[in-house]
Amino acid sequence: MSVEVKNLSFAYGGHAVLRDVSFTADSGAFLSILGPNGVGKSTLFRCVLGLLRGYTGRIVIMGRDAETLSIREMARLVAYIPQHSSPAFNYSVLDIVLMGTTAGLSAFSSPRAEDVARAEQALEKIGVAHLRDRCFHRISGGERQLTLIARALAQQAPVLMLDEPTANLDFGNQVLVLAQARALAREGYTVIQTTHNPEQAFMFSDRVLALKDGRVLCQGPPKDILDEKLMRELYGVDVAVSSLFGDKVRVCTPGVIVR
Amino acid sequence: MQERITRPPAKTGKLRTGEKGRVPGGVAIAALAVLLLAVIIASFLLGRYPVPPKELFGILLSKIFPITQFWTDNMEAAVWNIRLPRIILAGLVGICLCAAGGAYQGVFQNPMASPDILGASAGAGFGAALALYAGLPSLAVTFSAFTMSLLTVALMFRVSKRAKGDRVLGLVLSGIMISSLFQAGTSFIKLVADPTNKLPAITYWLMGSLAGTTSAEVRFVIWPMLLGLVPLLLLRWRLNVLTMGDDEARAIGVDANRVRLAVIICATLVTAAAVSVSGMIQWVGLIVPHMMRRIVGSDYRRLMPATMLGGGIFMLIVDNISRNLLASEIPIGILTAFVGAPLFLWLISGRREVY
Numbered sequence: 001m002s003v004e005v006k007n008l009s010f011a012y013g014g015h016a017v018l019r020d021v022s023f024t025a026d027s028g029a030f031l032s033i034l035g036p037n038g039v040g041k042s043t044l045f046r047c048v049l050g051l052l053r054g055y056t057g058r059i060v061i062m063g064r065d066a067e068t069l070s071i072r073e074m075a076r077l078v079a080y081i082p083q084h085s086s087p088a089f090n091y092s093v094l095d096i097v098l099m100g101t102t103a104g105l106s107a108f109s110s111p112r113a114e115d116v117a118r119a120e121q122a123l124e125k126i127g128v129a130h131l132r133d134r135c136f137h138r139i140s141g142g143e144r145q146l147t148l149i150a151r152a153l154a155q156q157a158p159v160l161m162l163d164e165p166t167a168n169l170d171f172g173n174q175v176l177v178l179a180q181a182r183a184l185a186r187e188g189y190t191v192i193q194t195t196h197n198p199e200q201a202f203m204f205s206d207r208v209l210a211l212k213d214g215r216v217l218c219q220g221p222p223k224d225i226l227d228e229k230l231m232r233e234l235y236g237v238d239v240a241v242s243s244l245f246g247d248k249v250r251v252c253t254p255g256v257i258v259r
Numbered sequence: 260m261q262e263r264i265t266r267p268p269a270k271t272g273k274l275r276t277g278e279k280g281r282v283p284g285g286v287a288i289a290a291l292a293v294l295l296l297a298v299i300i301a302s303f304l305l306g307r308y309p310v311p312p313k314e315l316f317g318i319l320l321s322k323i324f325p326i327t328q329f330w331t332d333n334m335e336a337a338v339w340n341i342r343l344p345r346i347i348l349a350g351l352v353g354i355c356l357c358a359a360g361g362a363y364q365g366v367f368q369n370p371m372a373s374p375d376i377l378g379a380s381a382g383a384g385f386g387a388a389l390a391l392y393a394g395l396p397s398l399a400v401t402f403s404a405f406t407m408s409l410l411t412v413a414l415m416f417r418v419s420k421r422a423k424g425d426r427v428l429g430l431v432l433s434g435i436m437i438s439s440l441f442q443a444g445t446s447f448i449k450l451v452a453d454p455t456n457k458l459p460a461i462t463y464w465l466m467g468s469l470a471g472t473t474s475a476e477v478r479f480v481i482w483p484m485l486l487g488l489v490p491l492l493l494l495r496w497r498l499n500v501l502t503m504g505d506d507e508a509r510a511i512g513v514d515a516n517r518v519r520l521a522v523i524i525c526a527t528l529v530t531a532a533a534v535s536v537s538g539m540i541q542w543v544g545l546i547v548p549h550m551m552r553r554i555v556g557s558d559y560r561r562l563m564p565a566t567m568l569g570g571g572i573f574m575l576i577v578d579n580i581s582r583n584l585l586a587s588e589i590p591i592g593i594l595t596a597f598v599g600a601p602l603f604l605w606l607i608s609g610r611r612e613v614y
Contacts, residue, residue: 102511
């Protein structure tokens with residue numbers, strides 16, 4: 001198991017956000033954490049990434065208790081791909097990716113030639129090598145997301161965590177980013193994403209964890225759990241789920257439209 | 260579908276404005292170093308007491324090579340006792356204020372940050388006013404300004420811990436509050452100070468000036484300056500990572516709070532040292548980093564050295580104007596405000612995006 005979360009609970013002040021959440025993620029698998037806005041997906045992410053402490057329960061990453069990991073050790077195990085990144089100043093795409101190599105550097109040093117090579121390889125692998133010298137501020141949202149994935153690869157961590165990677169993207173870029181995430185899972189990375197889009201969770205991921213009010217509603221392969229009952233429970237609206245293309249795709253249609 | 264992103268960028272050049280015309284970092288930094296050297300030599304030549312170039316080089320080189328004296332003793336005294344400490348100090352003050360400004364802009368992810376953001380200047384002003392009020396000698400005024408500046412930022416840091424929520428915002432707001440508090444203290448000292456001699460001295464100090472620089476002052480401030488400047492130079496890659504925001508920096512493997520603390524300590528040290536000898540010199544630490552961003556880009560690996568060199572150049576030029584423009588010296592703080600405000604306007608209205 002690369003990521004193991006056991007009985008995780010977290011509260012902001014007196015307000016419980018996560019209650020007794022348990023799940024595992026394997027290497028080579030793409031896990032989607034599905035749920036409506038504000039159910040604690042981000043909090044769960046921040047706990048696993050070590051950005052939030054003071055939770056109860058246990059988080060084990062690659063066999064090591066997350067609470068015992070230093071920031072640098074954590075960065076070598078888990079890479080984070082934020083929903084959007086807006087550095088206060090202008091950087092080139094290569095510089096952004098190069099930042100992923102920082103965990104391997106001592107405090108007072110700057111990236112060396114081999115780190116630049118690693119960053120370039122990561123750009124190459126994601127298929128955005130031509131963006132190398134462009135301004136990060138001036139490329140499209142999809143290109144930015146891919147750059148951040150390249151940065152995560154340059155970090156050489158086995159676990160990749162994507163926070164709603166498609167939230168701000170147009171349809172084509174959504175497909176591109178998710179296909180890339182799935183391809184990385186096939187290569188052996190552990191890929192975890194949060195999403196509020198059940199159709200994408202069904203199409204691209206191997207496992208789905210459905211969160212509601214900070215609790216795990218259910219989890220398992222998307223084919224087993226993504227149905228009308230779950231959609232109703234999760235989003236509180238009537239949804240018709242239809243299967244297409246030999247159950248490769250499930251389409252969610254609001255009940256008010258079709259019933 | 261793949262075509263959407265892998266398509267090579269349109270060759271209009273318009274999309275690439277961010278990088279267009281950027282000089283390679285190494286070349287730009289070398290050019291700045293040469294320019295700094297030229298400005299230093301020019302600064303030796305300029306002054307009320309004329310020292311011609313030939314004599315100047317004779318005086319400078321006689322320290323290394325045995326050259327028989329062909330210049331007057333007065334020339335030698337002007338070069339070594341008056342111009343040298345002044346040039347060293349002006350250069351160092353510029354380097355420090357700009358390095359601190361650039362560093363604060365990075366750690367606070369805020370292009371408007373300047374060296375006085377955390378209250379270092381207000382504290383130094385209060386310390387200096389206090390010492391001048393007590394009638395202490397000039398070195399003691401410098402020492403008092405320096406100490407009070409550090410104490411002010413330490414106090415600000417303690418206060419900011421009580422602020423809930425975003426750490427960066429807490430620091431900036433606490434800095435504004437503490438600055439205001441110490442400025443009020445300075446105003447009070449001015450109110451009760453003897454208006455015939457002490458009040459003008461305090462007012463003049465607060466205007467910012469390098470006049471009457473002694474080598475004793477240089478020897479005092481050079482150590483905290485170096486102590487702060489070296490780590491700022493070494494931490495420049497981490498500064499890049501900090502501009503991504505705390506969460507991302509941590510996820511990349513950088514302890515944002517620790518690096519920020521280290522940078523703040525160093526930047527405060529150099530700011531305190533600079534303002535304790537120069538008084539309030541505004542704008543320099545804000546605009547020079549932005550000017551350098553236009554030349555070498557935002558990457559602190561190039562930006563930090565370029566900002567230090569640019570700061571020295573800028574300050575020496577302004578100081579030469581302050582020494583030579585009028586019969587009596589114009590306080591440099593007034594000049595930097597005169598020059599800085601329009602320069603800043605030019606920077607923000609430029610066609611190329613600044614931030």
